[in-house]
Amino acid sequence: MMRYLKLVNFEINRFSKIYISLLLITLVSQFVGVIIGTKNFLNGARDTMSEERLSEAAFVTNNGGIDFTYIANSLWFQGPIALSAVALIFYIFLIWYRDWFGKNTFIYRLLMLPTSRLTIYFSKATAIFLMVLGLIALQIIILPMENALFNSTVPEVFLNMEMSSSSIMSVNVVLSFIIPSTFTQFLLSYGAGLMVMSILFTAIMFERSFRIKGIIFGLVYCGITAALFLAPVFVMGLGNFYFYPNELFGLLLALGIIVTGLSIWLGSWLLKNRVTV
């Protein structure tokens, strides 16, 4: 257990420079987005009002006001979220391959640690997962601040409504995807994320074990698990059988657990018995 925690910490420290950069980019870009977004809107409004000689109220009736969704849909706001997502998806691969292909072959040391290979597998998975959640947590912390900044800079006449953080999150497509509106949905979404990560880890282990042939095995494995997990959906799509929503949910949950368990078992078995340094 101690070694597992030490390894998790070790993996996080290794990625810390890039990770802190991602956090800072998100923080700065989103706040800049709030400031620039409101400024653009207000300048535009002022120009239109002076050109068309409109009162503020008339402008709002003609053109509509502004609310936080306007900010949340901007590139300044969503760009860093996309960047972080891409970086962490990429890191799912990098977290393994950098040990083999880095300047130094750290995988020797890692696999010779007096700890089970499953621990190594879990520590890498945990590190990535924790970093994903860390970014989510940052978003949850800074959104109310951005919202407050926005509400205080926009004059009341132009404001459609003061939104709460949770309604901003449920209204915005990207935010509602990364921060679901209920805790159950949160567990399920990130559970599905863990499943996908375990499948990718297993595919990587196939490649590391059998090289070129392993890439094919890995792709086949991804295909098989996807087919297995989505089987009830396919059955329904083909019109062979209809599942009630709660039945479909139960099946997907059970299959998800099976697929995740299978992937973890197979991945760590390959890491233990088949991987070549």
Place this chain on the structure above:
Amino acid sequence: MKRYICSIIIGMVVILSIGTYYVKVASSASGLPKYTFKTLEGNDKELDPVIINASFENSSFYQSLTFESNQTTYDSEKSYWEKLSGRQDYQSERLIKEHRSFMRGKDSIDSLYEDDDFLAYAWVNSEFTKSGKMEAEFDIGLLEKKDEEETSFQIELPNQERIMNTYVRDVQLVHSKLQVLTMNDVNSNDDKQMKEVHLYTIDLANKKVLRDKTLLSETFTYPNQVDLEMPIDIAPSQPNNMVLFSLMKGVNHEDGPYEEKPNESKLLSYHYETEKIETVKLPKKESLSLDMARSGYVDGKNLYLIDLKSDNYHIKTFDLSSQTLTNDQELGLPVNKKKQHFAAFKNGRVYFLLGNEFDQEGSLTYKPAQLLIADFKTGKTLYKGETVMQATNKKNGKKIGFFTHGLEVK
């Protein structure tokens, strides 16, 4: 310890912020405005069975909400489990609860028939082959309620090679034979288009299509147009003797709009027992128009029409077998032609909802909706009320539209 500072901070921040967020979400409201009906007249107990689907939207976002027993619930506020089962109409929900196994995959209320002894279902499964031909079969189900005995089978759709699309619009069980009324688009090679109304009689015991009767067949070529519609059936799955459909003919002008030819359009009725198809004659002197009939509500015996010609809304009952007007109720609500109306007939009452007002601005501001519940026999107003917005913050929501989409009564 210093080496672990990064991980410890991440771990703590994750648990604290995500934890607090979801605890807060679970324990407090979303901050979106709530709507309730303010009683203007009558007893607010009458509101209990009323379900209204609505939305709260502007150009940048859309939130659907349900109004039930004078409580607003946004879809986004529902728990995961509530969202999971989706929103179903009250009828289907009851049937699924009572006959879960039989109702599997049968979600079209028009395809269902229910009486005291039987629950029947008819649907057309169709598939286009690579050569572009349609292959279609009836999917038939029958449930004997007494012993929960299910029968289900598939039979080929007769003359399917000439059909392009089939829509099941009504199902009846008459003398142990299943009557399936469909609207079909007929395949044609040239510019001609053809629309038909068919009645298929299915022998449930022998699993055979006994008869394929064409009730109506209309051929036309562009710019002419023919449309077939049915008034809203307020008891879609109950035994009905009669079914109504309206035939609309018109022409698409080259550079003008579509224009209907009112003299060629008509309202037709089909009687399952007598097997007669007839044109419904709306009494001229009562000034009942075809338009009113089309947007009316039908229950197999009567057609209920909503009349906007007087100062107040009127609901007129037209008896289909005698083809006479049997009732005319004036509602205690003045006519506003800009507003969309919804009606429901249940529990001996008429429920009448006056929704949003369509003005030129696209109505992105809040305007109240009105609801009236009246005793259908006497016309006495049992309840009258209008929505009031309750925003946590006074500024909120005024500039955001509130739209009603439907009315249901439990």
Place this chain on the structure above:
Amino acid sequence: MIEVKKISKKYGRKKILDGVSFTANKGEVTCLIGINGVGKTTTLKAIMGLTPYKGEILIDDQKMTKDSYEKITFIPDAPIMLPQMTIKQAMVFMADFYTSWNSRRANQLMGFFKLKEETPISELSKGNTAKLNLMLGLSLDVDYVLMDEPFSGIDMFSREQIADVFASHLIEDRGVIITTHEIGDIEHLIDKVILLDNGTVLREFNTEEMREEEGKSVVDVMREVYQA
């Protein structure tokens, strides 16, 4: 005792190892000799569980488990610690994960090799990298040490230092397996020689017995075997 029993290994169609068997005892230096590409490194990786193989390898009559890594260590000829770490951080890492880490011995070796704690690993020369690997490996209180080509590409002075470590008490009572293709510097230290070629063991002999009974040095036998 490390027992390697008929191990085989293929890369694709190419047989790297084909039924290799030998034993290496505690307290002895066993040397795997062969020209490049005959499977010396692969044999060491197989013993360490770093590559799959057919056959069986036992360490003190037991199969390799995670706990075996506290008993046996491998010193490869390439840098295996993260380049961004300093030597100090590498030592902390080892101390963190291995209960068999002996920090007194580590400090002794640091002094002997004249390595500085604050030097980043990325800045080490080839010779110093080899010394670091040796320092990290030998500072574990393990029973067996496997070394892969400890002398290849290393300057003369570093070689002498490394050979001195061999001669010193630091490896005295351990079992050592070493691979090399240049025997010169350490011939006098070797107890046992295994000559590999084409994935098989050509000859296995005890150096002392060979010298006493047949009067041949290791180099003599190598010449005899490889040039025949």
